[in-house]
Amino acid sequence: MADKIRFIPDQTDPARLYKLVAGLVVPRPIALTSTVDAQGRANLAPFSWFNAIAADTPHLCLSIGEHPGGRTKDTLANILSTGEFVINAVGESIATRMDACAREYPPDVDEFAATGLTPVPASLVRPPCVAESSAWFECRLVQALPLPRSSYTLVIGEAVAIHVDAGAIDARGRIDMAALRNIGRLAGNAYCRLDQPFSLEHDSFNRYGPHP
Numbered sequence: 001m002a003d004k005i006r007f008i009p010d011q012t013d014p015a016r017l018y019k020l021v022a023g024l025v026v027p028r029p030i031a032l033t034s035t036v037d038a039q040g041r042a043n044l045a046p047f048s049w050f051n052a053i054a055a056d057t058p059h060l061c062l063s064i065g066e067h068p069g070g071r072t073k074d075t076l077a078n079i080l081s082t083g084e085f086v087i088n089a090v091g092e093s094i095a096t097r098m099d100a101c102a103r104e105y106p107p108d109v110d111e112f113a114a115t116g117l118t119p120v121p122a123s124l125v126r127p128p129c130v131a132e133s134s135a136w137f138e139c140r141l142v143q144a145l146p147l148p149r150s151s152y153t154l155v156i157g158e159a160v161a162i163h164v165d166a167g168a169i170d171a172r173g174r175i176d177m178a179a180l181r182n183i184g185r186l187a188g189n190a191y192c193r194l195d196q197p198f199s200l201e202h203d204s205f206n207r208y209g210p211h212p
């Protein structure tokens with residue numbers, strides 16, 4: 001066994017802690033999240049403390065911190081005010097524009113207009129979807145849980161509609177990862193591609209048929 005270095009979070013510098021957690025839990029999927037405010041103005045921002053947490057009734061979660069200085073992020077304010085959000089997949093072709101959405105714009109700036117991404121109406125919720133994304137999850141808020149000893153709020157949503165590019169799903173429902181070209185977040189400014197997937201043989205995972 002390799003020697004380990006132990007960190008006790010309460011005794012560790014916050015910047016070091018961030019590097020530790022963000023660098024060790026990798027790769028993280030990215031939720032490019034669209035919301036609207038009470039006046040219907042759109043907002044778009046990426047979140048990588050993000051995952052799917054249930055599939056029978058599909059649920060997704062993301063964890064939203066504060067802007068430096070403590071201002072509430074527009075995404076969280078909008079989700080709390082409207083109860084709705086859309087999670088848009090992030091493929092390589094929109095990586096730069098996804099990153100541009102993370103700039104600290106004032107609340108009245110529409111990141112669709114600022115980055116040139118194209119809004120298209122969702123089917124069941126008010127926030128628009130991103131036309132350039134290969135998959136969309138239209139979500140309704142289930143719970144927003146402020147983490148007791150953190151500035152982050154865990155947002156859990158139920159996906160009430162899921163859309164995927166017709167060319168990225170086959171007749172048996174299998175998703176073509178190569179067609180999605182999703183990217184993952186590593187630490188700092190680093191990202192990864194899904195270009196070298198591999199398979200393990202494990203029959204018990206085949207309840208719904210082999211994948212891929």
Ligand SMILES: Cc1cc2nc3c(=O)[nH]c(=O)nc-3n(C[C@H](O)[C@H](O)[C@H](O)COP(=O)(O)O)c2cc1C
Nearest residue numbers: 045046047048049063064065073074075102103104
């Ligand atoms: C790839 C990527 C992932 C990010 N993940 C998160 C995250 O999980 N939680 C968070 O609070 N901020 C995250 N951010 C930062 C937010 O996107 C950024 O603070 C943004 O300005 C928030 O916008 P808003 O105020 O419009 O909601 C991430 C940024 C990038 C580029």
